[in-house]
Amino acid sequence: MSAPEFRLQPWQTLLEEWIAQQYAVPLSLLMTAMNRRQRAAYGFAKKLKDAGRAHVVRIDYGSPGPWRRSTNFDETDAMPHGPLWLYLTREINWGYLEFDPGEWHPKASTAAHLTAVSELRLALTGLNTDPEVWRSERLLRRLTKTEPGQPGSHIHDAWFQDFTDPDKVWAIEVELSRKRGEGRLMRSVAAALDAADHHGLAGVLYFARGESLRRALDGIATRLAHQRGVDRLLNLEIHDLDATLARKGVR
Structure with a gap:
């Protein structure tokens, strides 16, 4: 039939x-x-x-x-x-x-993260499917692929056009839990920033779940700033994921 x-x-x-x-x-x-x-x-x-x-x-x-x-x-x-x-x-x-x-x-291993990223997208840009406004990870994997089957560098969770300055595009990273292992979160943040620089983006917007994770990211931002010889990183912002979702009525 x-x-x-x-x-x-x-x-x-x-x-x-x-x-x-x-x-x-x-x-x-x-x-x-x-x-x-x-x-x-x-x-x-x-x-x-x-x-x-x-x-x-x-x-x-x-x-x-x-x-x-x-x-x-x-x-x-x-x-x-x-x-x-x-x-x-x-x-x-x-x-x-x-x-x-x-x-x-x-997969069960990525379901929570996929949910959070999709919730954030719905909160920030609704159902807009224009990749100039929000370019999803799935589209980024295609865009940044350099060799057959191999991604070029760190893949962000999305790229997002700045509301206040459409000429600026920010990378989006969603963090739900602390990455375990010595320096793992530090390396992840550094890789996200380097990839944003490589693609000419304004920087990285981190949306983190939970106060302890936000504090950890704040500490990493401070250490990376000192390593790079500046008082603070102008290309890194850290936001409360759940507060953003609640403010936009998604949760």
Whole structure:
């Protein structure tokens, strides 16, 4: 039996393109992006799945439940673990991205980070899919690739056009937890700054979760400034991730 015909409305096409750029989204964030109730968001996800345009899967990465079984997406005897995620098929992604992204499936190890980056994008630029306004990591990996299959340098979580000065573009980095290991976070911040310089960006905007992580980043910013012979780094800003999301109504 062929997949049922499903004609997308313009806003649905925009939303699909946004999802393609962001790899995938949990259905809870799809509700926020659509500004609709759960029933409408789940109904849209089911239509995409039934039309062969998308997959809907559960990703168990330790996020708190309890989880209710979905009659649309779970097997009858399945015990649900983790939230439901939506991601487009390879062919649909290819159409929006204008390059073959290859086979890709969401992983538990990156789900929390993908969620936070997508929440931040929704908070800062809404569903705008113009890469001049927000260039996602997926697009950056394509842009900065220098050899077949090999990225050129540090890949930022996104590039973001400055609201107040459109000629400036900032790199975005989202940090959810302290990187363990001697000097690992320091090296990560230095690499992000060096990559921003290499690409002629204004600098790096860090959005961190939790006071202890922000303090750690502040300390690293101070040490890097001293190493580079300046009082403070003008190309590095550190922001509270959750306060930003709350202020913009995403959380």
